[in-house]
Amino acid sequence: MADLKYDADAGPEVGEIGDLPEPLPAAPPEPAAPPEPVADPGEDSRTDRLARAHRLLAAHPVADGYSGLPWALRRLSWFDLELGESAVDTDVPRMREGHVGALFWALHLPEALDGDRAVGATLEQLDLVKTVVRAHAEGLRLADASGPITDARHSGRVAVLPGPAGAAALGDSLGILRSLHGLGLRALTLSGVSWASESGLTRFGEEVLREMNRLGVLADLSGASEDTVRRACAVSKAPVLCARSAARALRPHPANLPDDLLAALSAVRGLCMVPLTAEQTGPSVRDVADHLDHVREVAGPECVGLSGTYDAGAAHPQDLSDASCYPHLIAELLRRGWPESDIALLTWGNVQRVLREADFKAREAQRRREPSTMKIAELDG
Template sequence: MADLQHDIHTTTEVGREDCLPDDPFPVESGAAFLERAHALLETYPVADGYSGLSRALGPLPWYDLELGETAVDTDVPRLREGHVGALFWSLQVPEGPRGPRGADGERGDRAGRVVGATLEQLDLVRRVVEMHPEGLRLVRTAGQVIDARNCGRVAVVLGPASAAAVDDSLGILRVLQSLGLRVLSLAGASWAGEEGLTRFGEEVVREMNRLGVLADLSGAPAAALARTLALSKTPVLCTRSAAAAVRPHPANLSDELLARLGEQKGVCMVPLAAEQTGPSVADVADHLDHVRRVAGPECVALSGTYDSGVAHPRDLGDTSCYPHLVAELLRRGWSESELSLLTWGNVQRALRSADFTARATQRRREPTPPHPPTTEP
């Protein structure tokens, strides 16, 4: 982990922000919290639940993430400064409205474009990792995440991908998993709607469990989220969901859903997105406090949403800023044990659980036929 270690810098600006008029702690205490945050993150780095870097890099004619790249929010120096140990790289692509299967071939053409665009993004991630071998390493399992961290590399986990990328075919899901996909978003899926999961949707969740692909339920209808929580044998993720009770937003979760997520030991990954959580570090901390209280400390994690086109709270503008958030949580009384779960432990647990369930299930369950029943609406 030598590459992940660095000197701790506390600037004059940070000191002033930690000692605003309504802050009862003096400048020295603010610096002490920040120093403690750096020390804790060196042992328990951040597993960032959502990065849009692959899409952000696509239009750039040239970039160097190892030396530093000002055109994006994420590069290796800032990942190290922010103590990021793992990064979930989104493969999601925009998708138009979905019509009935086979209607004038329109839906098939659109789905084919989404599948192709997802594969292109997957190829881009592979090339980016190959171009930056001293900083990044593509991984598939929880064990490989640890290996990458021990070698001083940031572990790159593929996903979430859009549900449309599987084109209602379990065969395509299996191919994507064989290429390294670890997370699939259920938002927008024709088989995960306001009524819950269709029969084929339930087969998708079972096959994801068999393959070790985690379900991302951020943005999915509440009924589909609840049914997936009941059906899945592995923890689910909500890669971009905060607390609706603190700040209403379509992707934020009600207390009822947070409680269900806690019962299933799923992971709510609170996004550093101003629209969802608010404009300040304190606002983000309010969401984390609430999720911890309702779902439990074993069910909360972080999602930077950097390079995804969203605005970020003040002082959380790029991947180097995580220590400021952790310092705020230390100031609020979070224990080091709770923070180790928040930054690293809960995501690792979800990955390990998915790996274990996949190995056990593959020994007793054959792959499901690739397409939904023809009688399915």
């Protein structure tokens, strides 16, 4: 802008003093202008961080490790996830707002279901997942590997991965495991059965894990006993994950992991996916960030991920009430100084790595061994 120039008032010519004009009466002072409002620098920073979080998530969306949506949808007579569905925490508009690119749809069952009833109910849920995805083809796409997940993202859809299912769904049969995998199952939780109990993995449990490695089914160890976690880390050739586990050092929930198990998970390049639940992590977004800080510090940035745990019957921290809220969490991590490279691993990169490595190990195992025909009675009888 050009400088403004003011002409000085020349006034009367210099002459006799008596020739000077009478001074004008002083003008009344103008009222003072109200002070300009001063922006709160903290508020500006929060706004900037949130905008930065949206930009970062647009490039590295969330691969969410756990959704209870299949069971939640069973109670609804009608729903539309593409237009929006207020009866659940997760729908396509909110996932797009939260930059969710991939989502594991859990097939867990109420504890009262076991045996043949558990097998049947799991098959029904798998059928429901496929039916829902087909009915919402503009927003959702089934995927079972890293490549199809990326393809779904590039086409503007959310990739849906069926699993984890409960171990009871196998009915102690490796043939059922293969059938479930053929129908799209991608992860299985190793707990709550005789071969994966408080005492750890039995010989048959180890055979189940080897067959999971051969198929490319991920082992989920959330809620498993410490002995099961340690043995699974020792036996599995593919990375294992804990789909709903935070840091027990910060909150003593039984599904949360103590530091020695976080270190064991890191040693096998596994993945601890921190749930956004008030019970496991605390009532605020900062509590969740505390757990992410701790897991990253103990296990490393390549071993931490996210699980919304929406529609699973859990209460959620403030500002993280549904699938649209991930930018608030990422903004908090930016406030704490997380580098963008670590956030990119947290949201997207680590899940992609685990899926790629599991697929690679499966191809290797399929060249070396035939499908297992072992029976539980032969190994644990």
